[in-house]
Amino acid sequence: xxxxxxxxxxxVNWAGFTTLPENADAAAKVSRTIHYQVEVVRxxxxxxxxxxxxxVVFMDVRPDRGTDAIQSExxxxxxxxxxTKADVVLVDFSEAFGWRPHGPLFEMIRDAKNCLLLPPExxxxxxxxxxxxxxxxAWREVDYAHQLAKDDIKHAAMSAVTDLKADGASxxxxxxxxxxxxxxxxxxxxxxxxxxxxxxxHA
Numbered sequence: 001x002x003x004x005x006x007x008x009x010x011x012v013n014w015a016g017f018t019t020l021p022e023n024a025d026a027a028a029k030v031s032r033t034i035h036y037q038v039e040v041v042r043x044x045x046x047x048x049x050x051x052x053x054x055x056v057v058f059m060d061v062r063p064d065r066g067t068d069a070i071q072s073e074x075x076x077x078x079x080x081x082x083x084t085k086a087d088v089v090l091v092d093f094s095e096a097f098g099w100r101p102h103g104p105l106f107e108m109i110r111d112a113k114n115c116l117l118l119p120p121e122x123x124x125x126x127x128x129x130x131x132x133x134x135x136x137x138a139w140r141e142v143d144y145a146h147q148l149a150k151d152d153i154k155h156a157a158m159s160a161v162t163d164l165k166a167d168g169a170s171x172x173x174x175x176x177x178x179x180x181x182x183x184x185x186x187x188x189x190x191x192x193x194x195x196x197x198x199x200x201x202h203a
Contacts, residue, residue: 001050002086003116004077007037008058008070008105013187024055036132037091039125044118045089053086066102074108081114092117093132153186161200171196 009031011018020027020034028035034057045052056077061069074088081088088109094102109115122131160183164174171193178191185195 001048002053002084003041003045003050004081004086004088005038005041005045005052005055006058006074006077006088006090007034007041007055008060008090008102009033010060010062010066018059020057020059022057024057027057032130032135033132035125036123036130036135040091040118040121040123041089043123053084054080066104068104070102070105071108074105078108078112078114086114088112088115090115090117091120093120153184157183157185157199161196165200 005024007024007027009020017031020031024034024038028038038055042052054077056073058070058073061067077088080086090109109117120132122129124130157178160178160181161174164177169177175191175193175196178196183191185191185199189195
């Protein structure tokens with residue numbers, strides 16, 4: 001039996017994790033989530049005496065939820081698989097967490113007769129047991145802590161910007177003063193006249 005694999009993940013914007021290589025092995029080196037899926041799917045295909053004919057790696061566009069950007073990718077893969085009488089295999093992360101499934105993704109695959117969902121069970125990766133539930137729980141805690149820190153940075157920056165603007169300082173001057181004070185933007189970048197202006201307009 002021939003199989004196509006679909007590996008996907010969400011970005012982590014604050015960590016600069018916003019792109020992935022198209023090659024599955026290369027993507028697995030920079031994403032533990034992709035690495036896990038690659039290991040699980042390849043092992044399952046091998047145990048079922050199948051042939052993995054194609055692998056697609058996809059990163060969604062929002063860090064907090066699945067979007068319909070995924071639909072064109074999975075739709076194309078399903079059509080290609082059907083033409084070659086292959087099945088598409090992917091890991092169903094929602095099963096482990098009791099999460100609501102990735103809505104746009106599952107809209108495309110729920111009625112597909114050539115799609116197989118694998119449970120997100122713990123598996124051996126690089127000689128260690130890797131549990132996706134523990135992994136995502138830890139990431140949620142890190143992300144929450146980052147959001148709290150981000151809010152603190154935003155409030156501190158706004159206070160400084162407001163004071164400087166009240167003194168009649170230009171955007172360029174404000175940027176220079178903030179940088180001199182050792183302050184960074186909420187994304188960890190240096191201040192410029194342009195991002196000061198944008199920051200103030202969205203405050």
